[in-house]
Amino acid sequence: MPATRSPRTSPRTSPHASPNSTAGHVKREESEELPDSTGWSASLYNKTASFVYSSPFVAPVLDLLNAQPGEKILDVGCGSAEVSLDIQRVVSQQSGGVVVGMDASESMIVKAKGNGLKHAFVCDAHDLIVPDEIYAWIGNGSDARFDAAFSNATLHWCKRDPLAVLQGVKSVLKPEGRFVAEMGGFMNCIGVRSALYAAVRSRGYDPALYDPWYFPSMEDYVKLLVTGGFEPTHMSLTPRITPLPAGLFEWLRLFARNSFLRIFDDAEAAKIMEEVVENCRVDCQDAGGNWAMTYMRLRFSAVLKK
């Protein structure tokens, strides 16, 4: 078997599991909406990973953001907008205060609007452009730019060009505007990620080509912020044991099936996920059968340099 080989199907043409597959555990529940063209399904996200936006988990990054009444804030990768709406409650205490959400996934933006976020648009963070109609809604002239950009659990999905993401954020901020975010950092998902690498490699593919995640160290991200024209004002990397209420297989189905494992058909993807579950069981499942993973949270704030 060659060390690397071409994908069986192009990720562009066949990135997703068939929703009706009966292979392994891949069978979709009736209530579960199909993933959209980006591979995300808001209903599956809400069902499997509501811990991502749970109050205890987002409190540190919201404290760092320290949103003020009247501020205009852009939420980069807002998902279904639970966190955006928390921020919205603060900024809307004064006139002019608004949170705008953006996300690459249409499924997420539809859900975000359904959840009550008024201003939200579909956009890839690598090519961030705020539509004119959004600027028209939020103000005029230089006031139309944002006091702050915020992001939770999204930037590690932006692996193609992390600097382009920062440049996009820079372009929508007021002078001295701030960027505050939390993302997966160095050693995030340790064990599970290497089990995925081993499973994909053993099938003859180079896992680095399909790994969707960018987990930088603090040093790497400081350098990137400075290159992008920001001055870091806070940077931390914090381990967090993250319980997986739906188990590791469901975590993989949500976060890896349509990205890392996009080149595999349903049957093979299910086999890989089962293999990863078995290999990680020793580290990630307690005696009571509860699953957890080690997340490493990279949290930062930075201001636009003058």
Ligand SMILES: C[S@@+](CC[C@H](N)C(=O)[O-])C[C@H]1O[C@@H](n2cnc3c(N)ncnc32)[C@H](O)[C@@H]1O
């Ligand atoms: C784990 S969810 C986090 C969502 C939300 N921030 C929250 O805290 O619940 C990651 C989000 O990143 C979005 N995303 C992934 N890649 C993206 C990209 N290149 N541009 C914009 N959004 C992206 C996904 O669509 C998804 O909504």
